[in-house]
Amino acid sequence: MRYLDEFSNPESARRLIEEIRAVTTRRWSIMEVCGGQTHSIIRHGIDQLLPDRIEMIHGPGCPVCVTPLEIIDKALEIAARPGVIFCSFGDMLRVPGSERDLFRVKSEGGDVRVVYSPLDALTIAAQNPDRQVVFFGIGFETTAPANAMTVYQARKRGIENFSLLVSHVLVPPAIAAIMESPQCRVQGFLAAGHVCSVMGTEEYPPLAEKYRVPMVVTGFEPLDILEGIRRTVLQLEQGRHEVENAYPRAVRAEGNAAAKAMLADVFEVTDRGWRGIGTIPRSGWRLAPRYRHYDAEQRFAVGDLHTEESTVCRSGxxxxxxxxxxxxAAFGTTCTPRNPLGATMVSSEGACAAYYLYRRLDLPAEVAHA
Incomplete structure (x- = not known):
């Protein structure tokens, strides 16, 4: 297939669903790691077309959603300071902190700007040498190379009024944390294709072997996801736990060598907090020592700021x-996209936003009658 619409072909989808039904003999719970995959599954009703014995569990793969409240509050504190131009992608502006969001900071006089690339923020810094320019760098391995390149360019060009507020997290340690939870029900994973396009797949075989779960790398279109589910179910039924690449048009086992080299130069691995999960050891990046003076958290001395999560929102x-x-209980009532209590309702990739947008408002039958 060469064109995007071919990956939504109804006949091909029907065949894949029939194949999944034919091989499914037991109940299986499969987690799609990525929020983009969650959105596609709910949008196209893929979970409703699958056999009743297959449950899709929505994972923590939305970068906005897993950004800790503490980091949001640090962003708000920095953005409100005089002389600061705070730059971010648009989806972060409505994520609520403890008391406000970046839109509120902007309405109160803060210079908050939406950019389309971290390099746009570097350009703004070069054009405003008398101001401090901060870019809010969040996300998984997918967005990290561009942020690393921006810091690299700032150092190379001698632009000292630029800094990065870093909240980058890594997928493999999160998978390990999920599998080690006493409440874990996951029996197989759909791995995120865009993450693997950067990092490759070499980190996944040890996880698949240790936790005895199949992991299938897949994309985001309906046929991509269905093929990933088909391969995962087939492994589960056969008692296998291997890593398969069902997204070869974008993913190679070795990943992107240039991007990985840039990440290794600019960042170093550190412990990271995940919203709703807590701190996972060695699950994120921070700036390496030679780039540490570009760290906004250090530059603006907000490292000691701590917050408490909402007791109402169950996004964790x-x-x-x-x-x-x-x-x-708050979903669709006190928590809506217009008035979100948590990041999972704010982000376009958040599970709560997807359920609300595509009208999945009712409780599952087994919960409603419990």
């Missing part, structure tokens, strides 16, 4: 796959 349980969004 959603991110761990313990509940579906519509099992939260």
């Amino acid at each position: 349980e959603v991110l761990q796959g313990l509940i579906k969004p519509n099992e939260c």
Whole structure:
């Protein structure tokens, strides 16, 4: 197939669903790691077309959603300071902190700007040498190379009024944390194709072997996801636990060598907090020592700022796959995209936003009658 619409072909989808039905003899729970995959599954109703014995569990793969409240509050503190131009992608502006969001900071006079690339923020810094320019660098391995390149360019060009507020997290340690949870129900994974296009697949075989779970790398279109589910179910039924690449048009086992070299130069691995999950050892990046003076958290001395999560929002349980969004009492009532309580309702890739947008408002039958 060469064209995008071919990956939504109804006849091909029907054949894949029939193949999945034919091989499924037991109940299986499969987690799609990426929020983009969650959005595609709910949008196209893929989970409703699968056999009743297959449950899709929504994982913590939305970068906005897993950014800790503490980091959001640090961003708000920096953005509100005089002389600061705070740059971010648009999806972060409505993520609520403890008391406000970046839109509120902007309305109160803060210079908050939406950019389309971290390099745009570097350009703004070069054009405003008398101001401090900060870019909010969040996300998984997918967005990290561009942020690393921006810091590299800032150092190379001698632009000292630029800094990066870093909240980058890594997928493999999160998979390990999910599997080691006493409440874990996951029996197989759909791995995120865009992450693997950068990092490759070499980190996954040890996880598949240790936890005895199949991992299938797949993309984001309906046929990509269905093929990933088919391969995962087939492994589960056969008692195998291997890593398969069902996304070869974008993913190679070795990943992107240039991107990985840039990441290794600019960042170093560190412990990271995940919203709703907590701190996972060696699950994120921070700037390496030679780039540390570009760290906004250090430059603006906000490292000691700590916060408390909402007791009403259950997005943490959603991110761990313990509940579906519509099992939260606040979902669709006090928590909506217009008035979100948590990041999973804000982000376009958040599970709560997907359930609300595509009208998955009712409780699952087994929960409603419990």
